[in-house]
Amino acid sequence: MSDERLAQARAWMRQDPDHETRDELAAVITRAADGDEAAIADLDDRFSTRLAFGTAGLRGALGAGSNRMNRVLVAQAAAGFASYLRERANGGTPTVIIGYDGRRNSRVFATDSAELFAGAGLRAILLPRLLPTPVLAFAVRHLGADAGVMVTASHNPPNDNGYKVYLGGADQGSQIVAPADAAIAAHIQRIADADDITVLPRSTDYETAGEDVVDAYVAATAAVAAAPASSADIRWVYTAMHGVGWETLSKIVRAAGYPQPMVVGEQLKPDATFRTVSFPNPEEPGAMDLSFARARRVQADFILANDPDADRLAVAIPDASSENGWRRLTGNEVGLLLGARAARAAEGTPGASLACSMVSSPGLGAVAAHHGLDFHETLTGFKWISRAPGIVFGFEEALGYLVNPETVRDKDGISAAVAILGLAADAHEQGKSLADLLSELGDTYGHFASGQVSVRVDDLSVIGAVMLSLRTLPPSQFGGHAIASAEDLLHAAAGQPSGDVLRYRLTDGSRIIVRPSGTEPKLKVYIDAKAESAARAAEIVHELEAAVRTLLEERS
Numbered sequence: 001m002s003d004e005r006l007a008q009a010r011a012w013m014r015q016d017p018d019h020e021t022r023d024e025l026a027a028v029i030t031r032a033a034d035g036d037e038a039a040i041a042d043l044d045d046r047f048s049t050r051l052a053f054g055t056a057g058l059r060g061a062l063g064a065g066s067n068r069m070n071r072v073l074v075a076q077a078a079a080g081f082a083s084y085l086r087e088r089a090n091g092g093t094p095t096v097i098i099g100y101d102g103r104r105n106s107r108v109f110a111t112d113s114a115e116l117f118a119g120a121g122l123r124a125i126l127l128p129r130l131l132p133t134p135v136l137a138f139a140v141r142h143l144g145a146d147a148g149v150m151v152t153a154s155h156n157p158p159n160d161n162g163y164k165v166y167l168g169g170a171d172q173g174s175q176i177v178a179p180a181d182a183a184i185a186a187h188i189q190r191i192a193d194a195d196d197i198t199v200l201p202r203s204t205d206y207e208t209a210g211e212d213v214v215d216a217y218v219a220a221t222a223a224v225a226a227a228p229a230s231s232a233d234i235r236w237v238y239t240a241m242h243g244v245g246w247e248t249l250s251k252i253v254r255a256a257g258y259p260q261p262m263v264v265g266e267q268l269k270p271d272a273t274f275r276t277v278s279f280p281n282p283e284e285p286g287a288m289d290l291s292f293a294r295a296r297r298v299q300a301d302f303i304l305a306n307d308p309d310a311d312r313l314a315v316a317i318p319d320a321s322s323e324n325g326w327r328r329l330t331g332n333e334v335g336l337l338l339g340a341r342a343a344r345a346a347e348g349t350p351g352a353s354l355a356c357s358m359v360s361s362p363g364l365g366a367v368a369a370h371h372g373l374d375f376h377e378t379l380t381g382f383k384w385i386s387r388a389p390g391i392v393f394g395f396e397e398a399l400g401y402l403v404n405p406e407t408v409r410d411k412d413g414i415s416a417a418v419a420i421l422g423l424a425a426d427a428h429e430q431g432k433s434l435a436d437l438l439s440e441l442g443d444t445y446g447h448f449a450s451g452q453v454s455v456r457v458d459d460l461s462v463i464g465a466v467m468l469s470l471r472t473l474p475p476s477q478f479g480g481h482a483i484a485s486a487e488d489l490l491h492a493a494a495g496q497p498s499g500d501v502l503r504y505r506l507t508d509g510s511r512i513i514v515r516p517s518g519t520e521p522k523l524k525v526y527i528d529a530k531a532e533s534a535a536r537a538a539e540i541v542h543e544l545e546a547a548v549r550t551l552l553e554e555r556s
Contacts, residue, residue: 006033008047009065015197016064018071018108025064050192053077053185055177055383056518059153059162062104066192069105069153069161071112075197077163078113078149080188082120084180085147087187094146095123095168097209099136101152101244101309102270103161106130109151119201126208130244130270132310133164134412138217139209140166140173141407148173155241155281155307156520158274166410174409175383218251220407221415225422227257230429236421237300239264239291241280242271243308249414258421262298264290274308282307282314282328283399292316292326302424302434306413312399313413315420317434329438332361332450332528335395336441337434338403338419339364342393343371355388357381357396358497359513359526363441363448364395370445379497380518382411397450397526442534449537453525453548454517455556462556463516463523469555470502470514479547481540482507510540512548523552 009029016022028046031039046065051058051073058077060069085094096117100110110126117124125143127136133150140148148166156162165176165184176184191200238261240246246268253260266276267290274280277287282305291303295316303316303326315334319327339354346352353374356364368375376391378384385394386402386409394402400411403419420434427437442448457463474486484507492498501515510529517524527544531537 005043005047009043011195012047012065012072015195016070016072017198021064021068021070021072028064053080053181053188055175055181055381057162057164057176059156059160059519061157061159062161063159069109069163071105071108072197074109074112074151074163075116075200076191077188078116079120079191079197079200081147081149081165081184082117082122083187083191084184085122086120089146093121093123095125095143097125097127097136097139097143097145097148099127099133099139099148099150099152100130101133101150102130102242102272103151103153103308104159104272105161106151109161109163110149113149113151114206115202115204116200118203118206124206126206128209128211128214131214132244132248132306132414134311134408134410134414135214135217135248137166137173137410137412138220138408139213140168141409142213142216143209144168150309152309154309154311154519155279155283157279158272172386172409174386175381177383177387214248217407218248218255221404221412221418222252222255224404224415224418225256225425227421228425228429231258231421231425234259234421234425234428235298235300236261236424237264237291237295237298237303238262239267239288239294239303239305240269240310241277241282241287241305241308242267242269242274243280243306243310244270245306245308245310245414248310249306249417252414252418253421256418256421258418258425261304262294262300264294266290270308280308282312283331288314288316288326288328289324292324296325301428302420304417304420306417307399310413311411313401313416313420314399315434319435329434330450331395331397331399332363332448333438334399334416334420335397335401336361336363336367336445336448337423337437338401338416339367339393339395340441340445341419341423342403343367343373346373346392347371349373349392351390352392353388353390355385355391355394357385358501358503359515359524360395360397361448361450362511362528362530363445366445366448377497379499380515384497386410397452439534447531447534447537449529449531449534449541451527451541451545453527453545453552455523455552457521457523460521463521466523466552466555467500467502467514467516475504475551478504478506478512478551479543481510481544481547508540510544512544525552 050066
């Protein structure tokens with residue numbers, strides 16, 4: 001055990017205001033100093049690096065050390081961000097809004113941030129209670145703030161938390177992108193290098209926003225799709241996935257005139273342990289089992305589910321061929337339903353556009369072309385999608401939808417829920433279901449199918465090794481489907497999306513994209529196919545999924 005590492009850990013412990021992480025670190029230091037190999041490795045993992053601040057802000061496991069989420073790291077981030085905002089304000093007084101969800105330490109991190117922002121001379125406004133991420137994104141625009149911070153780890157595992165940053169002004173309340181991320185990171189590093197957060201000025205002279213901010217979000221979101229009279233007898237189930245969505249959504253549903261849902265009571269209130277699910281993500285196997293069971297009992301027409309901070313939406317429909325009688329729609333299916341809805345409304349509007357991430361269904365481009373709208377394909381993440389020129393709708397396949405860009409420039413699982421309620425109610429009036437609307441999409445725009453293969457790893461180096469292998473020994477086919485072209489987006493042409501992404505276009509028109517996840521320890525592979533029928537498109541996707549799994553096993 002090096003004296004330098006021990007000194008680093010002890011210096012961190014001395015400035016830590018949290019007795020829980022301070023005690024946790026003290027125990028590890030004692031064992032490491034006595035030569036315990038596991039403790040030495042633990043200390044190295046905690047301090048050999050620090051959580052990187054990037055365009056996704058910060059996100060990681062809770063715990064002591066520079067490579068964990070804790071009050072020291074958050075204080076450094078808040079002070080560094082305050083320094084960046086003051087520099088950007090050219091002598092003015094920046095305003096920053098702070099929101100938080102129901103995860104462990106979210107309120108503590110938010111309050112620390114508010115005190116540090118106020119201590120740095122900023123106007124800091126703390127949202128009145130734990131609220132969905134879209135409310136924070138809305139508040140930045142609604143209050144004309146210079147910036148916003150949301151303390152959340154969205155749908156990550158229970159022991160994670162995070163720090164998501166938005167910019168106002170010309171950035172219109174979107175999440176940060178380069179070069180702002182690097183500039184903010186440099187300010188944070190200067191604070192960290194000083195090595196003592198106890199000297200940072202703090203003040204309790206911050207404001208707490210009134211309910212009028214939440215009321216304004218409720219009114220704006222209820223206006224996304226007012227309920228027709230025929231909606232009174234639609235039957236739907238809702239789950240908040242142990243998150244913060246229910247209180248706000250229920251108010252909006254009432255204001256828009258829809259019937260209240262039948263809820264999954266076990267998952268309705270915020271619970272930082274997420275006790276009924278392994279991962280609080282509607283995409284994960286088993287996460288929606290309770291909502292499927294509830295829907296079977298009440299014979300619901302459909303299910304809506306938010307993730308814990310309610311910026312994503314899952315939709316499920318009855319499916320007799322499914323083992324439990326229900327099927328969760330893919331993010332691409334929901335994205336095309338909502339995209340077609342937006343395109344019909346925007347048809348004939350000069351400059352109006354649809355946008356999606358490059359790993360989302362190319363079907364959105366077909367929708368845009370059919371209605372004479374512009375189409376933009378962006379890098380993964382709503383920080384890019386939300387900046388598409390003329391955007392009226394944007395989505396990404398990971399259950400994220402932007403349906404109300406005039407008020408929220410980020411994915412919003414609550415406004416998306418209202419839009420789906422509007423579609424379902426209109427379909428119900430015509431004696432149709434959401435399944436019928438999906439079939440009509442294929443008839444109108446072409447039959448698209450999508451799939452995904454995700455590999456979760458314990459060692460991030462595995463992902464790098466697989467990507468390197470694919471670059472140095474590129475495949476020539478996927479399960480008998482020949483590759484027509486391969487692109488490495490690390491070397492994309494000027495003006496094109498670039499990143500650690502490999503894209504393969506197959507001779508039958510299918511597409512395969514491989515990339516590391518930006519928020520989780522996963523390698524993700526996205527598969528898209530178009531065919532003369534929905535059945536054939538799905539068949540191609542299944543063939544390619546099997547081929548991809550085989551390839552990844554060989555390369556891992």
